[in-house]
Amino acid sequence: MSDKKLKPAPLPNEGLLPEERGLFCDAAPREYEAAKGWVENFLNWARAESLWILGFGTGCGAVELRPLMTSRFDMYRFGIQARPTPRQSSVFVIGGYASVKTLKRIVRSYEQMMGPKFVVALGSCTINGGMYWDSYNTIKRIDQYIPVDVYITGCMPRPEALLAGFQELKKIIKSGNAEGQNLYARNFEWYKANQKKVIKDWNMPDYNW
Amino acid sequence: MNELATELAARYGARDWHDQRKDLASIWVDPIRIHDTLAWLKDQAGYVHLSFLTAIDNIERKAFTMAYTLRNHERGHSLIVHCDIDRDHPVVDSIHLLWGQAWTYQRELKEWFGIDCPGSPRKDEEFVLEGWDDLPMMRRDFDSLAYSQATYEDRPGRETADPAAHMKQKLYPEAPL
Amino acid sequence: MKRGQHHIIPPAERATPDLNSGKYLVMWQGPQHPGITGNMSLRLVIEGDTVVDCETHVGYLHRGFEKLMERRLYMQNFPLVCRIAVPEPDFNEYCYAAALEELAGIDIPDKAVWLRTLSLEMIRLASFLMWIGGQAGAFGHGTIAQWSVTMRDYVLDLFEELTGGRIYHMYIIPGGVRGDVPKGFLQHVLETMDTIEKNLNDIELVMFHNAVYKMRAQGLGYIPPDWVDTYGITGPNARGAGVARDLRKDLGYLAYPRLDFQPLVGKVSDAYERSQLRLGEMFQAIDLIRQIVDKMPKDGPFREKLPNPLYWKIPAGETYVAAECTRGEYGFYVVSDGTDRPRRIAVRGPSYTHAVSVMERLVRGVNIADVAGLMVSLHTYPPEIER
DSSP states (O other): OOHHHHOOOOOOOTTSOGGGGGGSOOOOOOOOOOOOTHHHHHHHHHHHHOOEEEOOOOSTTHHHHHHHHSTTTOGGGGTOEEESSGGGOOEEEEESOOBHHHHHHHHHHHHHSOSSOEEEEESTHHHHOGGGTTOSSBOSOGGGTSOOSEEEOSSSOOHHHHHHHHHHHHHHHHTTOOOHHHHHHHTHHHHHHHHHHHOOOOOSOSSOO | OHHHHHHHHHHHOOEEEEEEETTEEEEEOOGGGHHHHHHHHHHTSOOOEEEEEEEEEEGGGTEEEEEEEEEETTTTEEEEEEEEEESSSOBOOOOTTTOTTHHHHHHHHHHHTOOBOTTOTTTTSOSSOSSOOSSOTTSTTSOHHHHHHHHSOOOTTOOOOOHHHHHHHHHOTTSOO | OBTTOOOOOOTTOOOOOOGGGSSOEEEEEOSSOTTSSSSOEEEEEEETTEEEEEEEEOOTTOOOHHHHHHHSOTTTHHHHHTTSSTTOHHHHHHHHHHHHHHHHTOOOOHHHHHHHHHHHHHHHHHHHHHHHHHHHHHTTOOHHHHHHHHHHHHHHHHHHHHHSOSSOOOOEETTEESSOOOTTHHHHHHHHHHHHHHHHHHHHHHHHTOHHHHHHHTTBTOBOTTHHHHHTOOTHHHHTTTOOOOHHHHTOOTTGGGSOOOOOOOSSBSHHHHHHHHHHHHHHHHHHHHHHHHHSOSSSOSBOOOOOGGGOOOOSEEEEEEEEOSSSEEEEEEEEOSSSSOSEEEEEOTHIIIIIIIHHHHTTTOBGGGHHHHHHHHTOOTHHHHO
């Protein structure tokens, strides 16, 4: 496959000032093909057993991440570690509701993460708005804006529920079905249109790589 | 406390002193007097602590009611000072030189109600919302549910059951409601 | 700000350095950062390693509580109210329930008073335990968080036994509390308190006699006593500066007049002294819980009967109920207008002043490595700033 066929058109990046446009990425994300056979199984096993989560407490759910990280529930024995920067993490845990201001940072952090990347959504607020269903500032379905792999219900989900959710995520990864990143690249225009409808002051590149 | 009520009435035309509890009272002044009243209460009467300041939208009588809550630690008494300002041109004196946290409250009032406090530092900066272009959202004529349904999509499949209608359907389907 | 060089700056004036001179760097200690207490950000202007100017940006957690509460019935607000200050939900429930009881003229039975006090003291202990993990972690001392968050989990187990929920209890409702004490619960409370006290002694040994912690925390974030009234600082931040104000003693609400304790006061309010003060308050909370378990009446009703919550109308009026939470004065201002929904509810959180006005002033001149430690030593929680 030649490179020219796969390369998408450059993005307009209208949110940036004209003098800054050369500094930022203007290529849309692209899909990645899985490797063949036992290589992919091996890679999936490696990805599933070292899930590094991004240290971004986006909402209420962050308060149950503390017990998860410490000695009582200890996620580290499952290979899950918290990392401070998106460049080093592979799982983004959306801890509950997302206000519009946070959504902009969620999109930015998600796009800056290195692939393969997965999203775990906690709580009922990510599913249908939860108890802020009539609020002017919280979104009701996080999967309209970024792709989600696993939903964990609850308000708050207990740390045991979080561990069960991570087990589910590992199963999905090992079976080769964790395609959130490719879904995002395939439907990039749709996701971007949804994001821009809600985030009114878009002053970052269209794809934050 | 009645000496304080008489003193405020004599100095600033305060009225309607109301004792809510033995450590909480409220009083009304005219908006033009609000800065002097608060400054006097802070400097001379010992009400040194500003708990908070907020506004209530009394849309029926076309006014915003301001509420400044002060506390006197020596006597252990809190006083809420009210004043009514016009809802169509909401402007009130700024108290940012009296207390160091007042400018944040006034910035919030500008964003949430549209109340302007001239001279308050950084009052036009965005506080909690980004890129908001609708009505100030704490006003009672802003419909939060309508805005949410128009802007954010619902997940399909949600059913709402009104309990009264459901029970009627289940138990007495033939009876009138 | 380092100790000994406080200069009086008029409120909210910024340093406004010349950003085009090439000497300064604008850096966001942004919402995605492990070194901030929750989801808020600081826009720092740094020169070399030192912070010159700071702006606090909040609003990432704004759900519009005050608007949502106006749309719901009084009873429907209960699940909503506890989510305003996430690590300490019971203070919200208490202030809201007390405000409604005052406006509606309801008196609660004695056992409910004691159960409410027990609930508030337990959540105070849990919140401080999580805080101390964050304070040590901000300076790189990761062990304390592993111990203290586990101890906090034991307190949350107690809450689960009492109320059914770990984080959000919805236990304190108007009229009293939602349920009675289960069998064997008080024994569990005393056993857990013994475990936690042993662990707190270990924490004191490991953290407060540690040379690195002392070097980094002493002199950091000095709050002069005259800032306490100018900025409305309350709680351990104020008590550290020598101002002995504690709403539990001053207002005498719930069962506190019947308990034996004194507010703890420090001498100089810097990060080290404040953390010592908070450790002392943790021991005090354990002592208060033991006193409550000892003095609580064994039987009696735990709830007053309320009118039908679907049609409950509260007479018109307004009130302000304050409580002393772990960080300072926490208050609910409730205005009712005679219908079955509130007219206006305003929440006064202590972090409103601490994280915005005080933080922006204190962080000038501080090394960027210490900014996180300073923020945690003020003990701010973003959700109560923007509700």
